[in-house]
Amino acid sequence: MNNLTVPLILGYAGFFFAWFFLLVEAYGLIALKNIYSRFLLSALADTVAILLLFTGIILVDRNLASSGKMLVLLAFLLVVNPITSHLIARSARRNGIGLQDKKKED
Incomplete structure (x- = not known):
């Protein structure tokens, strides 16, 4: 492995885990009944997904300005x-x- 493939692998892993967190968030928003639990889940999952996605973009695109x-x-x-x-x-x-x-349980 040369020195160019390690950042690419880590960047694409960041993309994968960002999508994983977003899918878990989507499932959790459907599964959770409490509105405040939904708020907490969406805030945490979005923040982690954004962190992983932007880290992946920074590692894949090596342009210093971007x-x-x-x-x-x-x-x-x-x-x-x-x-x-x-x-x-x-x-x-x-x-x-x-x-x-207030609505009935399914």
Whole structure:
């Protein structure tokens, strides 16, 4: 293996695991009944998937300018994504949305 294939393998592994986290998130959003558990799952899975996806892009594309832009965007998203998820959950709590759904169980 030369020095070019290791970053490519790690980059494509990042792509694969990002899609894996997104698929687990999609299943969890269907399976979980509690709205706040759904908020938590979506915030965590999206953040991890974005981290893995951007890391994979940085490793595969070796352009320094685009890697720098990706790092800035990644830092922004790592700060903003949990904050927005918290604000949405806080708004739901303030508007009286309880832990359990009011509809009948399937």
